[in-house]
Amino acid sequence: MTQRPIVETEQLVKAKLGEIPIRHDQMAVVANIHRAASAVRQHVENSVLRGVDLTWTGFVVLWVVWISGETETRLVAEEAGISKGTLTGVARTLESRGLVRRTEHPSDGRRVLLALTDEGETLMRTLFPDFNAEEAFVAAPLSAEECRATADALRRIVVQVETHGEDRRLELLDGAEPAPRRSGRRAKN
Amino acid sequence: MTQRPIVETEQLVKAKLGEIPIRHDQMAVVANIHRAASAVRQHVENSVLRGVDLTWTGFVVLWVVWISGETETRLVAEEAGISKGTLTGVARTLESRGLVRRTEHPSDGRRVLLALTDEGETLMRTLFPDFNAEEAFVAAPLSAEECRATADALRRIVVQVETHGEDRRLELLDGAEPAPRRSGRRAKN
DNA sequence: TCGATGTCGTTCGGTACCAAATTGTACGGA
DNA sequence: TCCGTACAATTTGGTACCGAACGACATCGA
CATH class of the missing domain: 1.10.10.10 (Winged helix-like DNA-binding domain superfamily/Winged helix DNA-binding domain)
Incomplete structure (x- = not known):
């Protein structure tokens, strides 16, 4: 799992997308x-x-x-x-x-x-x-303090998804039906 | 995915384990x-x-x-x-x-x-x-700065496992053979 | 030149995993 | 009492996922 350096990845993404802005952090x-x-x-x-x-x-x-x-x-x-x-x-x-x-x-x-x-x-x-x-x-x-800070940041992400995720998904679909999952058991109709 | 409050979990763990010290963070x-x-x-x-x-x-x-x-x-x-x-x-x-x-x-x-x-x-x-x-x-x-700090902390965990994980596992086994995986394809002998 | 050794990707056996469908139980109101 | 709705766990159909085994190829030394 050798990680590609972040800087390099950013350059590659930029090359791929040009002007489109990306949220890197x-x-x-x-x-x-x-x-x-x-x-x-x-x-x-x-x-x-x-x-x-x-x-x-x-x-x-x-x-x-x-x-x-x-x-x-x-x-x-x-x-x-x-x-x-x-x-x-x-x-x-x-x-x-x-x-x-x-x-x-x-x-x-x-x-x-x-x-x-x-x-x-x-x-x-x-x-x-x-x-x-x-x-x-x-x-x-990580120090104990860093553990706590990291755990807290992650918890906030979980809360964000749990409290606003559903609304976000509905908003993205914007009235369209929910797009059936292709893998797994087929929807009835 | 309602998360049990951390404090409560700690108390329950303590009740289960008594004197044995746990690394909570x-x-x-x-x-x-x-x-x-x-x-x-x-x-x-x-x-x-x-x-x-x-x-x-x-x-x-x-x-x-x-x-x-x-x-x-x-x-x-x-x-x-x-x-x-x-x-x-x-x-x-x-x-x-x-x-x-x-x-x-x-x-x-x-x-x-x-x-x-x-x-x-x-x-x-x-x-x-x-x-x-x-x-x-x-x-x-998360603020951009918090994103960076969190990403960095996580990266250090990944590096820790990648650089010392193998040694750690060997040390834990302490000479014993590697304990075959029970699920999946059987080892030859 | 040929065999030993290593390294590819694939196959194989098995659990995990999701979401939809299904089956069974609870409980309200007509 | 019976029906409809709600909610419980399970079943089902499919991909993902790991690690061991496997077969094909590469490489190096004798």
Whole structure:
């Protein structure tokens, strides 16, 4: 993942687009968010997670359930940042490994609750400190203060998308229908 | 994706782990990197990319080839931050849409070059400004200076993983064999 | 010249992942 | 009681994604 120098990229973009103005700083932030996310994810998967046969997402789901206790699946999906359809599959995998247990909701037959098994609890108690040590490792070049500032900036981006993203998308489409997703299951008509 | 308040999360973690010390700032940075990455990706896919039937990764690959010109696939994969195996599939998809062209390397029969078709060029010329506008939208809560500081912090994390990640992983295993990946194709023996 | 060794891109086995469709349950009002 | 609407999780159809294995080619030394 050898990164092309930013300066060079800017020149190349300029050559491609000529007069059209580009927001470089914003472009760099977005690009680096994704580079960092995949670098960190890859590192953690290949260090602490591989040995216990978990994917990143599997770990995140375990984490959410561990911290929250028995929780409805839709909330777990939301907290873990994946769709509920994806969670169904991930939860099935975790269940088959004996780390997670499904229970039906006491009063609402539609809902399903997720909780850790004893084995899951035990795993997380030893695994989380290792995981956190890798978080510390990847963030080592940043001071505590820089970590906080960076985390805060990223949080503001998340909030921006969550609060204004929907409106923005509607505005962009400007009345046109929402353009069906080409991959995945076809829309009915 | 309603985010649990950080303070609350810390208390819950503390309750779970008791005396074991946790690096909270580093934990928050890693968590927010991933939240931001998926929020941004989702927003962009559902705004500008859906209409032209591209996934995030497909766009990134197009971008790399657009900026770099005709390029060997292994370099495209590296620059795009995906494995070469994944690139084979993505390139196939893009080729089938007529956006990308494969050429054999003039002197080395193993290599394959990727270049945009005219259609690909045309698409990027109109698509990239739209894409960049969404980058500006998601980063809107940050000043230009904050964008630079955040991008820089993220870049340092990427560099940290790239320069010390391998050593770190070896150190963690401490002589043990590398723990086979359980999912995916089985190791030979 | 030929074999060992390395490096390409591709194939393969498997999970992850999304959004639409589907199925099942809840709950209000007629 | 029955119907319609709302909301729950699951299924479905498709791409993305990784890393190991593979086959084709390159390169170097004997």
